[in-house]
């Protein structure tokens with residue numbers, strides 16, 4: 478006889494409240510601890526293991542979905558946008574949802590399927606959005622009616638120390654959105670020259686002290702984790718005889734992490750390929766919405782939409798960016814840097 482399964486013990490932690498990501502067992506189980514999760518949300522924080530979708534109302538307005546349409550969510554994440562898109566194309570519509578993250582994707586698919594929409598209305602693929610045109614050719618050869626891309630990282634990826642994106646806690650230098658592909662950050666840094674690293678910092682993050690930090694990173698040799706990398710940048714920050722604001726130093730640390738993450742995941746390569754193939758994925762009259770989080774992303778989207786309009790692919794593109802309302806920025810500080818751009822495919 479199989480002995481009955483013992484109930485799982487909650488993780489042990491020191492003090493009154495859990496502090497580490499893995500200890501926040503209530504936040505990891507929102508279905509069971511809904512009231513606790515609500516409290517975290519009301520405090521303007523994102524519960525561990527969750528992502529709050531940004532500018533949902535504005536995106537739904539831009540995409541103007543109708544029942545029966547086919548819509549793509551190129552960056553599924555936690556599925557916050559996807560559940561709205563899926564609902565908006567019912568009855569009879571379909572959502573093609575993709576993400577390259579093999580850790581979060583199955584959990585999100587399970588959550589979305591539990592909402593009870595017809596099984597055939599949801600197609601989920603673990604893939605890079607650089608290959609969206611191949612998925613559309615296979616699943617919707619006539620093209621899709623709308624596409625959403627919400628770029629960058631999910632809160633689950635940022636907050637989970639095991640993924641190596643954060644320097645708030647110590648973590649291995651990984652930073653891969655898909656840990657099954659490519660080199661972890663530590664290895665990529667070891668294999669790259671100071672010149673290459675300097676180029677990433679300057680080109681991907683507009684870091685003014687790019688060359689100084691790149692030299693310091695190379696000089697430091699093998700780094701044990703994210704905290705060590707952050708420390709190298711702090712120590713190398715050019716001070717001269719001036720007093721330097723702590724905030725400026727931390728901004729540089731953030732920029733260095735952002736640039737390395739972009740290099741590790743070849744984020745701009747993927748974005749450029751996605752934008753180049755986008756027009757061929759769209760039906761006449763189809764709508765596109767892209768949310769960006771820093772100038773390197775926004776510049777590429779703006780240029781691709783403008784070029785697409787000049788080439789006659791797009792009938793209209795956004796002239797200005799839309800940003801989150803002050804209420805949303807207060808309730809969810811991660812929405813503050815977000816910029817929304819849109820385009821409409823010509824007839």
Ligand SMILES: C[S@@+](CC[C@H](N)C(=O)[O-])C[C@H]1O[C@@H](n2cnc3c(N)ncnc32)[C@H](O)[C@@H]1O
Pocket residue numbers: 528529530531551552553554555556557558559575576577578581604605606607627628629630631632654747748
């Ligand atoms: C900001 S989150 C999306 C959050 C989502 N909109 C939601 O409401 O939960 C970005 C997601 O895009 C994924 N991603 C980033 N670059 C990608 C790429 N090139 N191909 C596929 N997925 C990518 C990340 O793994 C992450 O899950």
